[in-house]
Amino acid sequence: DTGVSQDPRHKITKRGQNVTFRCDPISEHNRLYWYRQTLGQGPEFLTYFQNEAQLEKSRLLSDRFSAERPKGSFSTLEIQRTEQGDSAMYLCASSLSGGHGYTFGSGTRLTVV
Amino acid sequence: DAKTTQPPSMDCAEGRAANLPCNHSTISGNEYVYWYRQIHSQGPQYIIHGLKNNETNEMASLIITEDRKSSTLILPHATLRDTAVYYCMGYAGNNRKLIWGLGTSLAVNP
Numbered sequence: 033d034t035g036v037s038q039d040p041r042h043k044i045t046k047r048g049q050n051v052t053f054r055c056d057p058i059s060e061h062n063r064l065y066w067y068r069q070t071l072g073q074g075p076e077f078l079t080y081f082q083n084e085a086q087l088e089k090s091r092l093l094s095d096r097f098s099a100e101r102p103k104g105s106f107s108t109l110e111i112q113r114t115e116q117g118d119s120a121m122y123l124c125a126s127s128l129s130g131g132h133g134y135t136f137g138s139g140t141r142l143t144v145v
Numbered sequence: 146d147a148k149t150t151q152p153p154s155m156d157c158a159e160g161r162a163a164n165l166p167c168n169h170s171t172i173s174g175n176e177y178v179y180w181y182r183q184i185h186s187q188g189p190q191y192i193i194h195g196l197k198n199n200e201t202n203e204m205a206s207l208i209i210t211e212d213r214k215s216s217t218l219i220l221p222h223a224t225l226r227d228t229a230v231y232y233c234m235g236y237a238g239n240n241r242k243l244i245w246g247l248g249t250s251l252a253v254n255p
Contacts, residue, residue, distance in 0.1 A: 036188075065242065074232060074245025075189065088242070123188050132177070134243070136188030 036137035038124050044143045045114055052110045053140045057126030064107050065134065066099055067123040068092065075123055081107060082129060114144045149233050151249045157227075159255050163220040167233035170214040176235035178209055178216045179243070184229040192218065194236070223253045 037056040045051050057064050062083050067075035078097070080088045083104035093099075096114075101107040111118055121141050125134035150168040157163040169178060180192040193200055193207045195216070200207045206219040220227055232248040 072247075074247055075243075076245070077242040080242060125188070132194055133179070133191040134189075135191070138188050139186075141186075 036124055036126050036135050038122075038137035038140050040140055041138065042141045042143075044145060047116060047144055048113055050110065050112045051114060051142065052108055053122055053124075053142075055107045055109070055124030055126075055137060057106070057124070058135055059105075061126035061128050061135070062104065063127045063129055064101055065125045065127075066107070066109050067125065069121040069123060069139070070119075078109075111142075114142075116144045118142060119144045149235065149246050151231070151233060151246060153247065154250045154252070156252050156254060157220075157223045159225060159253055160222055163223040163227065163251060163253070165218040165220075165231050165233075165249050165251065166215065167218070168215045169233065169235055172213055172235045173237070176237045178207065178213075178233060179236045180205070180207065180218045180231065180233050182227075182229040182231045183248070184226075189232065192231075223251075225253050225255065227251065228253045 039054045043051055064081045066078040068078055069075040077090050078093050079099050081101040084101050096112045099109045121139040123136055123139045125136040127134045148171050177194045177196050179194040181189040183189045193202050193205050195207045195209050209216045230248040230250050232245055234243055236243055
């Protein structure tokens with residue numbers, strides 16, 4: 033297992049288009065998190081899954097954002113009708129419940145033009 | 146969740162120890178002190194965590210004051226590859242999310 037994988041690494045899209053990102057966590061990790069990070073800021077929590085259940089969503093996650101984790105393995109984050117303000121690094125992390133520390137992926141950098 | 150305060154930036158000479166402070170005066174008794182770092186354009190990387198006792202691993206040492214209101218991350222022999230933003234935060238383990246501040250941007254200079 034090579035850690036948490038995110039795809040794509042970079043995405044440039046036109047305003048109004050839909051985009052989807054994928055995260056493959058460490059296989060035995062049952063928790064999966066999505067964070068968003070803009071330049072010069074720390075990561076901001078978006079949502080969290082335990083297995084396939086989405087247990088918490090941030091108010092940052094507007095109705096244009098949706099995340100899924102079917103079968104409790106990989107996860108997808110979709111942004112509909114993208115806006116320039118959505119431009120950011122989208123980070124995925126995974127962990128074991130009861131464990132310490134997250135493992136992050138390298139992120140997907142989204143640029144909305 | 147504990148609010149943390151870190152200096153925005155620090156410099157360190159290559160080969161010297163880098164001591165990064167963090168104030169977390171509101172940390173609760175069940176919250177661990179966690180440190181992560183983020184090298185430019187990469188995802189954050191876990192470094193170390195501790196509750197009360199000082200901790201050491203292959204990456205760093207963590208010194209926590211007895212009152213747990215502050216801590217120091219020590220990189221004993223900083224290299225250029227340690228140039229990164231370092232974040233400290235309180236985390237109770239059962240919390241579902243980490244709350245990130247702005248961190249300290251450490252520049253290791255040759």
